[in-house]
Amino acid sequence: MKPKLTQEQKLTWKLTQQLGQAIELLQYNGFQLQQFLEKQMKENPLIEVETERTVPDYTPAKRGMGFDESFWIDDSQDLAGYVKEQLLDKKLSPTFKQIVEYGIDSLDENGYLTIALTDWQFAFQTDEETIGEALELIQSLDPAGIGARNLQECLALQLFRSSAPSRLAINIVTNHLDWIADDRVEDLMMEYGVSEAAIEEAIQDIQSLHPKPGILVAGNTSSPIIPDGEVFQSNGVWKVALTGWNSPTITIVDYSIDHSRLSPEERDFFQKYTQEGKWLQKALSQRLDSLDRVFKSIVRRQIAFFDYGPEHLKPLVLREIAEETGLHVSTVSRAVKEKYLQTPHGMFPVKFFFQPGLQGGTGDVSAYAIKHLIKEMISHEDKQKPLSDQKLSEMLKNEFQIEVSRRTVAKYRLALKLPSSSKRKRRRNK
Template sequence: MKPKLTQEQKLTWKLTQQLGQAIEILQYNGFQLQQFLEEQMKENPLIEIETESFTSDYTRPKQGMGFDESFWIDEEQDLADYMKEQLIDKDLSPSFREIVEFGIDSLDENGYLTVALTDWQLAFHTGEEMIEEALELIQSLEPAGIGARTLQECLALQLRRKPVPNHLAIDIVTNHLEWVADYRIEEMVLEYGVSEKEIKEAIQDIQALYPKPGILVAGRTSSTIIPDGEVYQSEGTWKVALTKWNRPSVTIYDYSLNQNDLSQEEKEFFQKYTQQGKWLQKALIQRSDSLERVFAAIVKHQILFFDQGPERLKPLVLREIAEELNLHVSTVSRAVKEKYLQTPHGVFPVKFFFQSGLKSNTGEISAYAIKILIKEMIDYEDKQKPLSDQKISELLKHEFHIEISRRTVAKYRLELKLPSSNRRKRRMHNE
């Protein structure tokens, strides 16, 4: 029984490992995939992989379509998007998800919460417990320390995430952080009744933390945008083609053929690397098929975008595509992560096509399209009497049959990095 059990355990571990690698390959963009394949060729002497070199002849979204550069999702990774992606696999009610996302949108670039809990509570007419639960969820996300209200809380959150939390360090950052800055070792020894060595170890743990965890995300950039697929029109139909570097060709050379005099060790060598090569072939085909299916489904749902432009972008969520393709939501999430599509309107991140939205009298409209309207209203407002968020809400209702609250207008305006009406008026007078 024992040999059989051991074999089954090895097989289970191998299958689990291969599944994990297949999932990892799916989330690679074209550039990351090429790097991965180069490593595979170094490790496996029996395979050869043909990949295409990259070109950089790609454009950002074109001008003159009702939006400008501020609507482009920057190459620099957005902290709010990064955190909202972590909510995908969490089973949250729509109302609670909105509360959590409001909190995420209220983080500054350093990752600190900028809204008071009482204001957060009033914004949703909900209880204190609900807001505290939302904050606790945000503070459990990556990077550690996110969602803190003070530097002390930020550092304590990071320390509590350690495999073995240093409770002495947690107490020091919570109650005596200034002692760390001044390196007041003796006072800490007297205060806590521990050895100087323990205090110095606690200080080392504290000094290894990040006082601005949001920068860890917002500071990461991709040096080059490489489209993973192209959307084009053929005979009146929108179609998708993966770029060539997303369809690499793997050749396996079996040098063991007709060589009966191989040693057992040599046979095992050829068997191992041949199997690895076959698995890689299969995983790459599966990745390409998954990407193509997901991209094609997105194009089908966003046909008005391709026909008429970005202002006709429809609301779309990952779950819709997942259910349509009979895939798990996390699979779709990995398929679109850090991927880009070349379109007639320019190159867009694939996640751009997933937009929240709401219903209007003329049908569903995406948050992105509403932002375009809000920006245009502010661009063409009477500069002597800038539009308040409440007035914008009323104009959207009366002129476009779109009903959104003043609070939602304020949220979208902040996402567009547009100041309030008071600040716009003050800025004009200062000029």
């Protein structure tokens, strides 16, 4: 079938769709952005994209000068974590948020809801309407199709979220999905009173959907690791510059056509793709501004790290960067997702710079720095008299004015994959 223009989309839907795409753009790292823009050029004949693709010849970042992998925050996410992150920009009451998160935790790896609504309702002693609102919220989040209770609902949710929902496809999915499997095209034509071409188009729409949307999240971190920014020192001041991959130029092609001589369909064509090109320019500009503000704020707050190395990393939370930049916490979260910074100490995921901390005698100390100290003390201990977790706790307090309980020391030691003192003990050679 030939592509056809439609005026069925409402302005509110277009705004919602564009907002969703803008959020998606912010989450992309440089490599993912290039893939997205290549797709946009294929879909929009009026735009041209120019990007500085040359990536500096960085020394492969031994993940921060060869520090142990156990120091690192895992940059991947499970489905529940990915979905819950989207609640950051939702204004939910604490009770309702608990109800929603309970539902998210009840999703299986494919994204389907595994708990009955009555059981969900009973767990919180609430009413049916509240549970319905919680389910509706979950089903509005990404990836499209999550929160469904069966295959029909999963596919229908994805169709409703498409740019131009097909009522025919939705009806077929809801009522006659098995007819597609049996190739009963003629029966579908008779049932809905439409042409074979219309049925074939609806079937193609349905076959393009994903029956297990949850597993899409698992493959979300598979792109090559290329730095999104470089931190360097200039005249004694630490600065950060975004790599060329994050600064594409979008040009809207001007064919110098006399639009007054075009047909209404042709004018609609040019107007549609010109508007989409202008929106893309604006969205990319906003993305660049957000990344620039967030990266610079992180560098300002982690000066000690850049001056002296990773063991001097300070505690930092998303909200501190949000307050300094004037951005929402959810925006900061998306800006750092899957992004990497090249530094003089190696290449680090931006999330690495957000660390929990404890209060020390000289100020807050990051968990990373404490782990580093524990590892250093163990590496220099007397192997015939290895340091117990209690002794390590006392040394941190006495030598570094850092109060850490024995239980916390044990937790960090296990995270470093270091055995207990009894298993580290070596007997003297006779």
